Amino acid sequence: MGRVIETDVVVVGGGPAGINAALASGRLGAGTILVERYGFLGGMSTAALVYPWMTFHTEKGEQVIKGIAQEIVERLQERGGSPGHLRDTVGFVHTVTPYHPEIYKLLAVEMLKEAGVKLLVHSFVDHVAVEGDRIAAVQITTKSGKYEIRGKVFVDATGDADVAHLSGAPTSKGREGDGRTQPMTMKFRMRGVDLEQVRAYMLAHPEDFYHKTPFGELNKLPLTGVQGFYSQWKSSGVPINRDQVLFFTGPEKDEVLINCTRVQGLDGTDVEDLTEAEEIGRRQVLLMSEFLKNKVPGFSQASISSVGTQIGIRETRRIAGEYSLTIDDVVQGRKFHDGIARSGYPVDIHDPSGKGVTAADIQGDGAYDIPYRCLLPQRIDNLLAAGRCISTTHEALATTRLTPSCMATGQAAGTAAAISHLDGTVPRKINVSRLQEALRQAGAVL
Structure with missing residues (x-):
């Protein structure tokens, strides 16, 4: 010793x-x-x-x-x-704290x-x-x-x-x-996102977003989070077992944090499972970033700015x-x-x-x-x-x-x-x- x-x-x-x-x-x-x-x-x-x-x-x-x-x-x-503390524009909770x-x-x-x-x-x-x-x-x-x-x-x-x-x-x-445990998620950030274009699409297509989204206040609130783009996701063909797009804005003005990858059926305390989860998660990051750039309004000029040091474990x-x-x-x-x-x-x-x-x-x-x-x-x-x-x-x-x-x-x-x-x-x-x-x-x- x-x-x-x-x-x-x-x-x-x-x-x-x-x-x-x-x-x-x-x-x-x-x-x-x-x-x-x-x-x-x-x-x-x-x-x-x-x-x-x-x-x-x-x-x-x-x-x-x-x-x-x-x-x-x-x-x-x-x-x-x-x-x-800012209002949550997803509408899931009252506030989020970037x-x-x-x-x-x-x-x-x-x-x-x-x-x-x-x-x-x-x-x-x-x-x-x-x-x-x-x-x-x-x-x-x-x-x-x-x-x-x-x-x-x-x-x-x-x-x-x-x-x-x-x-x-x-x-x-x-x-x-x-x-079985809740899935793991490899989170990543993208820069170059046009958030005003995102906001405009949300206001024009409220049916495409989470039902608690505060649309009545969306023109007055800073955009902190978005859950939806249901139609784009449904037709995406991205092989990730989830049902919508979720991201949060910041810390920079043109930056978002993407919470969309989903790694299921693996144990976060098993080294071999974790090894596999890291590979799957990073593969999903690249798939998600391409989908967002090609299909989601506001992301056409975006690029990956950072990826988690490790996969997120719930x-x-x-x-x-x-x-x-x-x-x-x-x-x-x-x-x-x-x-x-x-x-x-x-x-x-x-x-x-x-x-x-x-x-x-x-x-x-x-x-x-x-x-x-x-x-x-x-x-x-x-x-x-x-x-x-x-x-x-x-x-x-x-x-x-x-x-x-x-x-x-x-x-x-x-x-x-x-x-x-x-x-x-x-x-x-x-x-x-x-x-x-x-x-x-x-x-x-x-």
Whole structure:
């Protein structure tokens, strides 16, 4: 074994959930290390071009995700890295939040330094040492050899529940019954798009677009997203198993992010499946770009400007927690005594095998609670989950997996980890009321 590092809190995974967890922990005074496998931060938001962030609000426009997530948006705005929250012109949610991925990458590092967090990139966790019912250390493989990072509390923000899985904590994967997961998507950007031509076509052919598109306001709103071009897609012959075109605008004025490729039936935790998925996804990118240039108004002069570093993954492993959030919890807008985050994003299940998307709105005030128990794995006492791998059913994951929700559970997990360490106890035994008060003081909405 190589070098040994000791700290209080270890966060694994440098995506939005991990960033917010490490910031929350560091700001409360716990010695904190953040481990990330790429050479940059941002997770799916940067490596896979998942864009824009959606959504911080309910369908009626109430902002239910704030705290560190909102601070990041405001600091991005200060340096021209985001226009803030804008109306969603697809009409699926109330707002979307565009951001510049390169500015976000650097801002995240700066904020972590301000919070006293030690960052280790190019570091891949490949072993978890467990003593009894606690993790003693994680082992990372790096360019300079293997390191052992020993900590008191660990946060799994890997998206794939890698730490939980390696520790022996129970996990599940995919939908109940057949284990199939939501499809993977290789996202890409195109420059040279004439968005005013796109807008003009939408206004002239509303039947060709998503039924919730706010056509009455389309002349006044900045175009943020488009879902439709049904007639062009139907006659396209492109061999991708979906039913429409979807793209979002920005960050540049002539640029869009295309969310149209669909890789189904492969496991995002299997290296051979991932290898195949990367090839299929990149092949689909070229097919989609040619279709858009040749058939879709506004794209005739467009060209590919960037493709994801890796394929985007919606669903893999998730922990089996003290509580598993259900679709009924989400749709009914259920409130919990141990709620540590809220979300207004509707259910959005991309079919694991078919063409479509299953959607369901949230009743009541338009938001649901995420209980603290969803962050607590069974069997391992000093581990918390954050982001995409918290404890939910397959259907409920279709809303908790969205980035703002992951940011919120990340802040909650990091806060709980720091409180656990400072109180000399394990996460499942902390005073939840104290956790909730700490989150409120840090700007979170509960």
